Amino acid sequence: MRPDQTEFVLRDGARIPAVGFGVYKVDDADAERSVATALRSGYRHLDTAEMYRNEAGVGRAIRAAGIARDDLFITTKVWNTNHGREQTMRAFDASLGRLGLDRVDLYLIHWPAAANDRYVETWRALVELQADGRATSVGVSNFQIPHLERIIGETGAVPVVNQVERHPWLPQADLLEFHAAHGIVTEAWSPLGRGRLIDEPALGVIARKHGVSVAQVLVRWNIDAGVVALPKSVTPERIASNIAIAGFELDEDDRAAIATLENGTRTGSHPDQVH
Numbered sequence: 001m002r003p004d005q006t007e008f009v010l011r012d013g014a015r016i017p018a019v020g021f022g023v024y025k026v027d028d029a030d031a032e033r034s035v036a037t038a039l040r041s042g043y044r045h046l047d048t049a050e051m052y053r054n055e056a057g058v059g060r061a062i063r064a065a066g067i068a069r070d071d072l073f074i075t076t077k078v079w080n081t082n083h084g085r086e087q088t089m090r091a092f093d094a095s096l097g098r099l100g101l102d103r104v105d106l107y108l109i110h111w112p113a114a115a116n117d118r119y120v121e122t123w124r125a126l127v128e129l130q131a132d133g134r135a136t137s138v139g140v141s142n143f144q145i146p147h148l149e150r151i152i153g154e155t156g157a158v159p160v161v162n163q164v165e166r167h168p169w170l171p172q173a174d175l176l177e178f179h180a181a182h183g184i185v186t187e188a189w190s191p192l193g194r195g196r197l198i199d200e201p202a203l204g205v206i207a208r209k210h211g212v213s214v215a216q217v218l219v220r221w222n223i224d225a226g227v228v229a230l231p232k233s234v235t236p237e238r239i240a241s242n243i244a245i246a247g248f249e250l251d252e253d254d255r256a257a258i259a260t261l262e263n264g265t266r267t268g269s270h271p272d273q274v275h
């Protein structure tokens with residue numbers, strides 16, 4: 001199958017490739033290698049963060065690939081300890097320096113870290129960065145509805161994206177409904193449930209029916225819902241196959257079977273637990 005080239009349009013008019021390549025828990029050298037493989041495999045959207053400590057490796061892979069900057073979509077995120085206007089500005093400059101870029105396509109607040117209560121001030125800083133043109137788009141990650149209501153209510157600026165854990169165990173219907181009402185695109189982190197969903201029998205049945213992998217079913221399921229999927233792998237064959245989903249469709253029976261898998265299981269942290 002061919003790499004998926006679906007794009008979604010963000011509320012600020014920017015276009016975002018529907019499948020992005022994740023590099024969480026990948027060290028700098030492995031990030032350089034796996035991003036190089038991903039770019040060769042057709043990914044044009046990369047998802048990193050200052051907390052991943054691999055922005056430099058991601059940047060080296062970008063430069064070596066020789067792909068036109070405007071054909072790439074690069075996301076990074078400000079970490080919880082850098083909330084606040086001045087810290088965020090410094091963190092942003094440091095991320096750009098490590099990536100070797102003069103702008104990112106998307107800058108996100110990694111977690112609300114609500115106990116620290118500085119996410120509104122941090123959000124204002126991101127809005128400033130967008131106005132300066134150094135972050136083409138700005139959004140958030142791991143925000144729950146009350147956090148979204150608060151930044152929108154206090155600043156009037158709506159994030160274009162909220163990146164959250166999402167997969168069939170945790171489909172996040174209430175959050176997606178709120179996003180739809182405000183024109184916010186959902187991005188799914190851990191779309192494969194950190195690999196744990198690969199062994200889910202009902203997904204195996206659907207994958208065999210279509211002659212695809214369970215990971216391909218999971219990526220397709222997100223895109224069909226208008227959700228950006230961010231699968232991670234350091235394994236070259238998996239990197240290539242996770243985006244090669246242009247060529248099959250899930251049907252109503254498949255979607256109904258997937259809907260029965262919801263059980264609330266998180267494979268990562270709950271936003272209230274991260275400070």
Ligand SMILES: NC(=O)c1ccc[n+]([C@@H]2O[C@H](COP(=O)([O-])OP(=O)(O)OC[C@H]3O[C@@H](n4cnc5c(N)ncnc54)[C@H](OP(=O)(O)O)[C@@H]3O)[C@@H](O)[C@H]2O)c1
Binds near residue numbers: 047
């Ligand atoms: N904003 C946030 O707070 C947040 C939190 C978590 C993640 N994220 C983002 O979302 C990305 C993805 O999430 P994730 O890394 O937690 O997990 P994931 O993409 O759901 O799963 C990755 C795991 O699945 C395995 N895998 C990948 N493709 C596979 C395939 N085709 N068949 C079988 N196993 C496969 C990988 O193994 P190998 O690598 O060994 O192949 C790895 O163990 C991250 O890299 C990051 O960019 C964001």
